[in-house]
Amino acid sequence: xxxxxxxxxxxxxxxxxxxxxxxxxxxxxxxxxxxxxxxxxxxxxxxxxxxxxxxxxxxxxxxxxxxxxxxxxxxxxxxxxxxxxxxxxxxxxxxxxxxxxxxxxxxxxxxxxxxxxxxxxxxxxxxxxxxxxxxxxxxxxxxxxxxxxxxxxxxxxxxxxxxxxxxxxxxxxxxxxxxxxxxxxxxxxxxxxxxxxxxxxxxxxxxxxxxxxxxxxxxxxxxxxxxxxxxxxxxxxxxxxxxxxxxxxxxxxxxxxxxxxxxxx
Amino acid sequence: xxxxxxxxxxxxxxxxxxxxxxxxxxxxxxxxxxxxxxxxxxxxxxxxxxxxxxxxxxxxxxxxxxxxxxxxxxxxxxxxxxxxxxxxxxxxxxxxxxxxxxxxxxxxxxxxxxxxxxxxxxxxxxxxxxxxxxxxxxxxxxxxxxxxxxxxxxxxxxxxxxxxxxxxxxxxxxxxxxxxxxxxxxxxxxxxxxxxxxxxxxxxxxxxxxxxxxxxxxxxxxxxxxxxxxxxxxxxxxxxxxxxxxxxxxxxxxxxxxxxxxxxxxxxxxxxxxxxxxxxxxxxxxxxxxxxxxxxxxxxxxxxxxxxxxxxxxxxxxxxxxxxxxxxxxxxxxxxxxxxxxx
Numbered sequence: 382x383x384x385x386x387x388x389x390x391x392x393x394x395x396x397x398x399x400x401x402x403x404x405x406x407x408x409x410x411x412x413x414x415x416x417x418x419x420x421x422x423x424x425x426x427x428x429x430x431x432x433x434x435x436x437x438x439x440x441x442x443x444x445x446x447x448x449x450x451x452x453x454x455x456x457x458x459x460x461x462x463x464x465x466x467x468x469x470x471x472x473x474x475x476x477x478x479x480x481x482x483x484x485x486x487x488x489x490x491x492x493x494x495x496x497x498x499x500x501x502x503x504x505x506x507x508x509x510x511x512x513x514x515x516x517x518x519x520x521x522x523x524x525x526x527x528x529x530x531x532x533x534x535x536x537x538x539x540x541x542x543x544x545x546x547x548x549x550x551x552x553x554x555x556x557x558x559x560x561x562x563x564x565x566x567x568x569x570x571x572x573x574x575x576x577x578x579x580x581x582x583x584x585x586x587x588x589x590x591x592x593x594x595x596x597x598x599x600x601x602x603x604x605x606x607x608x609x610x611x612x613x614x615x616x617x618x619x620x621x622x623x624x625x626x627x628x629x630x631x632x633x634x635x636x637x638x639x640x641x642x643x644x645x646x
Numbered sequence: 647x648x649x650x651x652x653x654x655x656x657x658x659x660x661x662x663x664x665x666x667x668x669x670x671x672x673x674x675x676x677x678x679x680x681x682x683x684x685x686x687x688x689x690x691x692x693x694x695x696x697x698x699x700x701x702x703x704x705x706x707x708x709x710x711x712x713x714x715x716x717x718x719x720x721x722x723x724x725x726x727x728x729x730x731x732x733x734x735x736x737x738x739x740x741x742x743x744x745x746x747x748x749x750x751x752x753x754x755x756x757x758x759x760x761x762x763x764x765x766x767x768x769x770x771x772x773x774x775x776x777x778x779x780x781x782x783x784x785x786x787x788x789x790x791x792x793x794x795x796x797x798x799x800x801x802x803x804x805x806x807x808x809x810x811x812x813x814x815x816x817x818x819x820x821x822x823x824x825x826x827x828x829x830x831x832x833x834x835x836x837x838x839x840x841x842x843x844x845x846x847x848x849x850x851x852x853x854x855x856x857x858x859x860x861x862x863x864x865x866x867x868x869x870x871x872x873x874x875x876x877x878x879x880x881x882x883x884x885x886x887x888x889x890x891x892x893x894x895x896x897x898x899x900x901x902x903x904x905x906x907x908x909x910x911x912x913x914x915x916x917x918x919x920x921x922x923x924x925x926x927x928x929x930x931x932x933x934x935x936x937x938x939x940x941x942x943x944x945x946x947x948x949x950x951x952x953x954x955x956x957x958x959x960x961x962x963x964x965x966x967x968x969x970x971x972x973x974x975x976x977x978x979x980x981x982x983x984x985x986x987x988x989x
Contacts, residue, residue: 500832501831501832504827504829504832505825505826505827505829506829506830506831506832508786508791508823508825508829509823509825509829509831511789511791511818512789512791512818512821512823513818513819513842513843513846513847513895514815514816514818514819514846514847515815515846516811516815
């Protein structure tokens with residue numbers, strides 16, 4: 382019986398550790414301690430902008446094309462090609478753009494943080510920071526979280542734009558069964574500013590979780606290079622699960638009770 | 647986070663349980679028959695029956711080179727029979743760091759087992775001991791990277807385990823630490839690595855920082871390597887750069903974690919000379935962790951011999967090199983015969 386309970390007990394223990402760690406990092410950001418290292422936060426923000434914006438927008442662009450193509454062929458099949466914008470609007474803003482953003486954040490930013498902090502841990506760089514009298518958690522983790530909050534809303538809005546543009550290209554330019562005006566009318570009718578806000582909240586929740594999980598696994602890596610590799614894999618698994626959980630909960634909370642669709646008056 | 651559980655209980659390679667190392671050893675096919683021999687009271691030992699000692703040593707079992715493993719648990723009395731704990735005092739010098747009955751275990755592996763040690767002010771002290779006896783764990787306790795399960799560590803009379811985070815970070819500014827591989831930040835060049843503590847802890851302008859950093863880098867012979875990244879440096883250069891960074895805030899206490907590891911004898915000698923020169927210039931308590939006896943002869947003014955988590959004997963280097971304690975004598979002469987085996 383004890384053997385059967387060992388695995389769930391270990392998961393709960395790990396979950397508790399991660400929650401405690403996240404609480405400490407969030408406390409350092411909200412408590413203002415992180416602003417002692419604002420320069421480092423700016424540096425991390427610069428790294429995020431330069432290394433991740435293009436790749437996130439690129440992936441979301443492809444997802445936008447996919448939503449457009451799917452919407453155009455589906456509405457053609459039902460004899461309502463002018464309504465391709467409905468599918469594209471919902472697919473882009475509510476579901477696939479946040480997911481694509483989450484996937485790329487987990488794959489690029491999350492694993493990058495684990496690898497960087499993990500290698501710092503095993504080469505004693507984190508201990509070196511500590512003995513210099515610098516709170517390594519604030520310097521390494523809280524600054525990364527602050528940087529992500531400073532940068533990622535804008536990156537997300539840019540990626541949403543890339544997705545919208547891609548859907549437009551697929552429906553209007555490539556498949557061309559609806560005019561530009563007809564597509565835009567329906568596309569914009571089925572979304573409004575609060576939808577964009579909800580979508581951004583979903584994406585930022587994903588981004589926050591991904592950065593915190595990455596920091597946890599990197600900061601606590603042990604066991605040499607193999608340990609860093611294992612930590613990277615674990616973080617990726619957990620992040621993908623959490624991205625889907627947040628996506629599902631977000632949809633339920635923001636659009637579950639009220640789908641916010643201009644149908645039936 | 648300075649005192650998180652993640653930090654506190656993170657065992658290093660050196661802290662791995664002895665069983666773990668034994669498990670790593672491949673089993674040899676056709677291993678020769680083993681016989682148990684109690685060698686001169688040094689404990690129950692197992693030696694290869696086919697590895698006979700030369701005839702002239704037959705009458706003196708203690709002279710045999712033997713592979714030793716523990717076949718039964720030892721009592722504390724047996725384990726610590728050579729630990730006299732004698733401290734040859736350094737007159738007129740106060741202790742900068744004190745360990746008071748410190749115990750530390752990682753799981754079942756008890757690393758420090760009642761460590762009592764005083765590190766004198768203004769001396770180059772060396773903590774010597776066989777691999778895996780807790781030397782690096784000692785250093786981590788001094789700076790509060792690890793906390794004792796029991797006992798206390800005092801730095802200039804203040805208890806490290808009882809400090810709150812802010813006090814701990816303040817206290818750490820007294821320290822400069824040279825880690826085994828330098829622990830330079832991989833994302834910064836050499837200049838920025840050395841300038842980092844100054845930028846974080848002082849209000850000095852860039853010109854003043856440049857003056858200090860360039861001075862320190864010249865001092866360790868890296869005046870021309872400002873722009874190099876850590877991965878472009880040799881092991882010796884990384885250690886010297888780490889030394890420059892450790893010194894840049896003019897610390898009261900400088901800790902060196904095996905500065906000689908991975909260096910050839912000449913570079914080890916040069917690094918030791920550098921430590922001596924810089925100590926003469928700056929003063930302070932320098933603590934060097936090593937198991938290299940040549941380095942100890944070259945730079946140590948005070949020596950503490952650590953084994954099985956306790957001090958065997960400590961005192962001025964000259965007293966220790968003249969010690970009658972069989973363990974200290976064996977270790978400081980680097981001989982294979984004596985109480986210390988391959989355990």
